[in-house]
Amino acid sequence: MTAQAHVFDGIPGPLLEALRSLAKTAQLTVALDFDGVLAPLVDRPNDARSDPKSLQAISDLVLLSGTTVALVSGRSLESLRAVSGSPDGVLLIGSHGAEYDLGDGRAGVALTAEEKRALTELERAITGVASRHPEARVEGKPAGFALHTRGLTPDAAQAAQRDASRTIGATLPGVTHRAGKDVLEFSVVAATKADAMHRLRLHTTATAMLYAGDDVTDEDAFAALEPGDLSVKVGAGATVALHRLHGTAEVAQMLRVLASDRRNHLLGA
Template sequence: MTDDVREALRGVAASELLLVALDFDGTLAPLEDEPMEARMLPAARIAVDALIAAPETFVAFVSGRSLTDLRIIAEHRDDSRVLLAGSHGAEFWVPGVGPIVHADDPADAALRDALRSRAEAATAHLDGVWIEPKTFGLGVHTRKATPEAAEAANRLVDAMVQAEAPNWRRRTGHNIVEYAFRQEGKDSAVAELRERVGASSVLFAGDDTTDEDALRSLGPQDLGVHVGDRDTAATLSVPDIPALAALLSDLAAERTAARE
């Protein structure tokens, strides 16, 4: 650890009540061609477990995945102490409470289903393109597609959504474009989690463009960490998942030592 990283960790480690909010795909688990095969690296799981055991510390996973899918890939059990924010903060799972989903207009769900079916039909001829059902919309996955097929799929679905659901939120990520009738982002997810647990400081870590909303929302008492090497609003950057796992393990140790 450099002196700058050590000083940044020491600041959040000494906070009265800490929320560690973590993106999942690309942050704790490697990106997979088959998205439902994603699982935390062992080092990341060890670090998460250490943080859960640290005093006055809450851990949350904040993901664009639906809550159902996030629970599967995170191997999240009913007795878990990890909070979840799925669908970019439109769904939550809280220990001792269970799932919390904000109410929706049935017309939105009907339009979601119609657009999803039309997107599947419109892109069926494009190899490597997969339309992911999402609780509040759909995702266009192109990780296994050629650049030409990816461009065609995104163009087709973009035009479809713009014509029939121009107010839907559009997000881009690693080989995916997501569309949702809900407007929540990871910034609002972190804000709701912060309020729910009463955190005095937040550490948020993520790797994708959708994580930048949360990183930009952090205050001076918080710490943002980016996994990767692109431009970011994060205070710190680490090169990969093992490096983040090492940082989180160091944070758990600092957090425990600060409370002894």
Template sequence: MSAAAPAGSPEARALLARVATTPHLLVALDFDGTLSHLSDEPMSVRALPEAAEAVRSLAAAPGTDVAFVSGRTLRDLRVIAEHDDDSPFHLAGSHGAEFWHPRGSSVRDDASVSPVDEDRPDVADEVLAAVEAAVEALDGAWIERKEFGFGLHTRLANAADTDRATSAVDTIVAERAPAWRRRTGRDILEFAWRHEGKDAAVAALREQLAATAVLFAGDDVTDEDALRSLRDNDLGIKVGAGETAAAVRVASPTELAQVLSQLARMRSAAQE
């Protein structure tokens, strides 16, 4: 795994220029920590104004589709993205277990996946009740129920309570739902009975939209699935510190917004 080139370097500029000229570009973006700063109140998160402007410009550029690819449920992703039925952005929620596509999109209506009761295992309610009870007394730790599982949030917990909560939740799931997929992220531990990942979400969007290249950007461990899946003519961007499979690194969502704005200008100029 080679070191990611810093944004603004000659290597990064060359990689950006390459995807800017591809015939049909998919710009797939994580949301939390990528288009927005992280927050102690997850539902208060919103895209930075400059990031929101950049993705709108990209969605309006010729031959360009923009998608938000998130671990959030589709319902919550629509809230934080301030997304309505007239939005031009594709959505992949729950790590790619749920999709939403804009009106007039080339994607078939039946390509969108919605939660169905039949997917829910019999043990789900038992597991959810058990993990909630296990962390109830731990200050700063809480369980978020999701469409296909749950997330243990520990952003506000101290190290000792984080360890206790993680150990308790791991034990419960190992005993009662060992087949559920385990994911770790920044101050979150997730379990789901659906096993889709962001790599599969990007692959599905690439095929559905007939993209000739993909730019994917993300900040967390779960985004590395998608970054590792990218092809030679794609571009992966890591937001923030940490080991990564991305070719380019930016320091913050603000710097990513600047890169996306530059890409929108390059994309429009290349198609004129």
């Protein structure tokens, strides 16, 4: 993305124009990653909390007709519910698209017998890795496990992730690996955030979507968007997204602008 010459309240001018256009679509779906987008990154995942200004803007959006908001995270649904503080009406997608709570009474992930056996073996393998690298933290998920190395020295983090990749690759070569910011995830279900975008679009009958994400795993979601959609990369790093914001404070401002533009459009202002 090229440098933007005009920025208003932290929002580049081209993104402001794109938001105004997006606000006029018939069925709008706003999909957001959680960590690094709604909540600043922290060393301990359980300590993460949404920016209150973003939560207020989300609350405003879900009250508008023809408007859906969804959180799409690598976290499990249980973890996402616990830390996000999202208001009623917000859809939740966890474990990179392996878990769904779309408000239809069906939530979670269904594993086959083979996947359950693989999950048991995966737990045994990653527990062994954690015993050799006690500063790393293991997070259990319905379809896999994540090895968190945020807060470790670069050498210690690399050693833990290298050990995990080698050990699990040798034990369970069919397990899906995902590398994120200071985290290495392993899943017995090969779902991605691209899958989440496709399912979300169908579920909400979206005529246009916005997706904002900060990590390499969000690139799948960006790539799954269609013409007329809006992609926003939060933070540094290479991306296929068409727009970029600096951090969570700017995301809150973007959501506030979108909610205002959407409300004005629906009122005919």
